Amino acid sequence: MKLDRRLLIPFLALLGTVAVAADAPTPTSVKKGELIFSDDFDRAELGAKWHVTTPTFAIADGVLRCSQTKPEHGAVGRVDVGQKDLVLEFRFRFEGATSINAVCNDRAYKEGHAGHICRVSLSPRGIMLGDDKERLTKAIEEMQKDPARKAEVAKLTAGRTANFPVKLEEHRWYQLTMEVVDDELRVSLDGQPVGFLKSPGIAHPVKSDFHFTVSGGATQFALFDDVRVWAVGESKK
Numbered sequence: 001m002k003l004d005r006r007l008l009i010p011f012l013a014l015l016g017t018v019a020v021a022a023d024a025p026t027p028t029s030v031k032k033g034e035l036i037f038s039d040d041f042d043r044a045e046l047g048a049k050w051h052v053t054t055p056t057f058a059i060a061d062g063v064l065r066c067s068q069t070k071p072e073h074g075a076v077g078r079v080d081v082g083q084k085d086l087v088l089e090f091r092f093r094f095e096g097a098t099s100i101n102a103v104c105n106d107r108a109y110k111e112g113h114a115g116h117i118c119r120v121s122l123s124p125r126g127i128m129l130g131d132d133k134e135r136l137t138k139a140i141e142e143m144q145k146d147p148a149r150k151a152e153v154a155k156l157t158a159g160r161t162a163n164f165p166v167k168l169e170e171h172r173w174y175q176l177t178m179e180v181v182d183d184e185l186r187v188s189l190d191g192q193p194v195g196f197l198k199s200p201g202i203a204h205p206v207k208s209d210f211h212f213t214v215s216g217g218a219t220q221f222a223l224f225d226d227v228r229v230w231a232v233g234e235s236k237k
Helices: 005-023 138-143 147-157
Strands: 032-039 058-060 063-067 075-083 086-095 099-105 116-123 126-131 161-165 174-181 184-189 192-198 207-215 221-232
Touching: 032 075, 063 075, 063 207, 075 221, 086 099, 086 207, 099 174, 116 174, 116 184, 126 184, 126 192, 138 147, 161 192, 174 221, 207 221
Parallel strands: none
Antiparallel strands: 032 221, 058 063, 063 221, 075 207, 086 174, 086 221, 099 116, 099 207, 116 126, 126 161, 174 184, 184 192
16 A cells, blocks of 8 residues: 555654653752842843843843853853852844854863853854863863874863754854752753753852843844852752
């Protein structure tokens, strides 16, 4: 009997949906503990709680508005947290910016690039999770200057990032939750799990701060609102 292709297409689509769901990260059992930072930008001036490297981090119409003005580096705004494990949550919107990074650092850690420990990178095409401590060591950065050591660098950094194709639309608000617990980094978008990375550098004993980096141009913005950081409480039973 000849199979009707019109009936086969929905069946294959269903199989594809099941495969994606099987590979999706499972929700974590982490529980939010003490709220250690909160900002809804309901004021005129950014104030002292944010440390910015460019004046393009500013409050406008009740949200944080950011753009890159220095060609050599994206705009950076930093907040102190002082935790090993944390839950970071914020709303964001692309208004022309090419990428947004939410990065946990330890400013006292001098063996890696700028004290970076782990990150979530957002672009209109997807989400990347990275163990910066292991992939951005000073030794690896030196090796990257030599094209002949490209394969060696790839071997040393294998498994230190995870990429997830997600379409993030312009002019639309999203809520992102970033959970850093021991050596695991989990990310949810609008309450749905979308990314997971397990890598040893994530378990670094303290994250002194986190920062946003926004890349693009002077007229290419990213917007943020409702930024929250919690310590990690007891696991759910």
